[in-house]
Amino acid sequence: MPELPEVETVCRGIEPHVSAQRIAKVTVRDRRMRWPIPADLEQRLTGRRIEQVSRRAKYIVLLLDSGDRLLIHLGMSGRLRVLAPDVAAIRHDHLDMLLANDVLLRLNDPRRFGAVLLWDAGDDDHELLAHLGPEPFDPAFNGDYLFNRSRGRRGAVKNFVMDGQVVVGAGNIYASEALFRAGIRPGRAAGRVSRAEYAQLARHIREVLEAAIRQGGTTLRDFVGASGHAGYFQQDLSVYGRTLQPCRTCASPIKRLVIGQRSSFYCPTCQR
DNA sequence: AGATTCGCCTGAGAGC
DNA sequence: TGCTCTCAGGCGAATC
Helix, strand or coil, X not given: CCCHHHHHHHHHHHHHHHCCCEEEEEEECCCCCCCCCXXXXXXXXXXXXXXXXXXXXXXXXXXXXXXXXXXXXXXXXXXXXXXXXXXXXXXXXXXXXXXXXXXXXXXXXXXXXXXXXXXXXXXXXXXXXXXXXXXXXXXXXXXXXXXXXHCXXXXXXXXXXXXXXXXXXXXXXXXXXXXXXXXXXXXXXXXXXXXXXXXXXXXXXXXXXXXXXXXXXXECCCCCCCCCCECHHHHHCCCCCCCCCECCCCCCECEXXXXXXXXXXXXXCCCC
């Protein structure tokens, strides 16, 4: 499942192949995604040049010379890959962009939780990005910020940090890992976590995401090839998916708990 | 406003 | 081998 580090890895991976390239041909095979791929996508993209590749939360943002921005979200199962122009399409291939340098940028998404959207030139913001919280690497994201935002909130601290309006990029895996590193149980009420604990939590959210980006993500989304294999960060997971396995710090069995419909993992000894 | 639930999807893995 | 069942999960929308 692509989380922020995977999306960042994809952005860095495609950037040298697509930046400053003109889009020669656009093929949409299946418009059905989370929202339908816009009907005027082909017309708005064809002939345009890609000026910049960036990321906001888990959205890939391609800035075009028209001023429009193409937003791509990979959802749960999306893959964006750089291929040779003659690679045959397979099931669940939704979108092709053939670039002037003969690079084929192809989006495949079996579960269709992903999205392809246009952010119109001239619009200050896009509705889906307008209410997002800070990036975890933004200096504005720190312990005091989390502490202030969380006062009065009775929901679980794990849900709080996974809320994209609070901070982006702390998906299920990384939220669990950061809470472990900070020694905070995931089910605690967000409003009852101390300022000092939030300072640790903010630091660990940032660090765990940075470490994962350095290693190319937990689930490596292979953008220049066909095979997908586990990213190196997988082996660094302390609690996620390790139910009943011994804590690497204290050997207590890791517990699994469902919070807000999602699996959460924690060490009952190291986290309080 | 905050918290909770629902729904969208298909592939992987388990069980038989 | 092949079927059925369960689970996974980002995140917007609806509801409480």
